[in-house]
Amino acid sequence: MTEEKRTPLYQWHDANGGKMVEYAGWQMPVQYEGLMSEHHAVRQKAGMFDVSHMGEVRVKGKEALSFIQHLLTNDFSSMKDGEILYTFMCYPEGGVVDDLLVYRFAQDEYLLVINAGNVQKDLDWINEKAQKFEVDVIDESDRTAELAIQGPLAEEITQRVTDQNLSEIKFFNFKDHVTIAGVKCLISRTGYTGEDGFEIYTKWDELETVWKALMKAGEDEGIQPAGLGCRDTLRFEAGLPLYGHEISKDISPVEAGYGFFVKLKKDDFIGLEALKKQKEAGIPRKLVGFEMLGKGIPRSEYDVLLEGEKIGFVTTGYVSPTLNKNVGLALVDRKTIEGQEQITIQIRKKQVEAKLIPTPFYRKNTKSKG
Template identity: 55%
Template sequence: MTAKQTPLYETHIKYGGKIVEFGGWLLPIQYAGILEEHKAVREKAGLFDVSHMGEVLVEGPEALEFLQKLVTNDVARLAETQVQYTPMCYPDGGTVDDLLIYKYSQEKYLLVINAANIDKDWNWLKENSAGYKVELANLSADTAELALQGPSAYAILAKLTDVPLTNLKYYWFLPEVQVAGKTVMLSRTGYTGEDGFELYCRPDEAAGLWEALMAAGKEYNLTPAGLGCRDTLRFEAALPLYGHELSAEITPLEAGLGKFVSLTKGDFNGGEVLAEQRQNGVRRKSIGFVLTGRGIPRAEYPVMLDGRRIGTVTTGSYAPTLGENIGLALVEADYAIAGQSFAIEIRGKQVPAEVIKKPFYHRKGQ
């Protein structure tokens, strides 16, 4: 199958993006370099193309009931123009995907889903919609998305819109605003651990919007940012990545996402299994760790204790902001205790490590 291009593909080439295939899409892994882009987002601002993400519109008189059955969080708690993060589970408690829900009204919601899961999620949504008075529309191909992230994101965006951005709180959105003369849906969301905004627009307007943001951000040293630093940024903030911290074999409670699981809202897919896990405890837990020996942990590396495998690294990397080699791992619950020592097996060598608190990074003022 041929890899797909986002509407910004030529723009990435123009800006010197190093293109790789990710989830069936051709996307920039980096421009100037992962460490440089990471630092820019932490200290100033970075601009990401996230047009590969999927968007599904859910409309109808039973839209709320449908979503309540589908996801683990309590969608009824959402106010209009509020955004909610939630896992979506199979009946056995394993995770279909994690997503954002944008509430327009009681009968209209937009779901933003992971790029690699678009087809799977779309089929799952359609299959589960039987019997509900809802209409689903896959808007993924008709939507481009840019993410402006970092401490200077507010100042840059304020130059391009008349909307008073101070009124837009974290995890809220404006359904229709003008930015650089283009109509966008604007949300104060992101996946970097920093303040920032995500802008949803028509595909044919994405390149113009990118250029307008880059021009407005020149005095703030706005940097084009690729998938490489998107991963190190989200990882320092201990934000889960589907296929790593979450999967069909990992429940939200095992992943440490209990605050996004509401067991009091009524019946939902996976609810019985998650209720049992909450009552009796999980057998495995997601933990953060730091290597105390030399080496860089990577996904799938074994976590070892006394010659026995007690878990698996789900994400590992050098953390640029912290200057340490750290990781997330899924381990037997008995060993998910701060200060617990074990070893990560790196190319046949046992490298000492210990459990530390998550998230590894908090933005200033948080």
């Protein structure tokens, strides 16, 4: 049995009330004060997440652009240095290996930020596909630490500990070699919450310095450390997918409603033909949002019924802290759901009615300064 890994902030979490759980082989805080309190802090003020468990893979070499064009679904041909794109890495059959962010340093150098639970699987896949290209694939996960500061006050708080003018960093852009609390960092205007904010990357042993400085800088505004629990409710409200739920080896990005990040007009990428066929034949399944009309919280993998027949399953469901309603996402048969307004969720032994509602459940205008 492999030993669970600890981030550089493990001792801080333990000393400051973090309730630790195992997640993707890591000891991570699921909450501190409580999920609801942390969720509202991010929506209204600022919250901070330890995301050092994420994977970072650098791709360098003269064929780096050709390689990521082949490997990933988005189109990186017109990407500029300092920009970030969200994308999928797919199997030939169209299912998802992972969803990730791509940071461009130069035409021959990119950083891929991958999900914690998929690091080894992704690395094996990337290394296998890289053999036909003149590129180096460097796993930097074990020496790169990361935090995310998210919320409407994130810029104001972070600005207090850096000389970099943060208003110059546009949404989905980054700056490298930025000094934050005396530490050289990479900072990007990205996040997984639906709020404005930043993700900050440092060397492993320097993250605690930055974390403590930001906590101190935001204490008057009520900044809170936030755990995995509210990270999930925040991303869910904002309509952001979680691997293994809204997307997976068996759920394609176009089925899940993220076709914008799949560029079918590209010459080639792994999964292109399968995804094209899916689109041309009519996407078989569709991700929909719903609100419970009766009592009960819709949990992942609960059956979705229409007139007593199963038409799909719940991918994620919660009591939404922002809406204070029981809502969920479900992957259902596209043709069957057309024109319908209500569905039924099988919650244990009872069937509970729900109405279809638009997604995302929460939308905020994220800053896009230039």
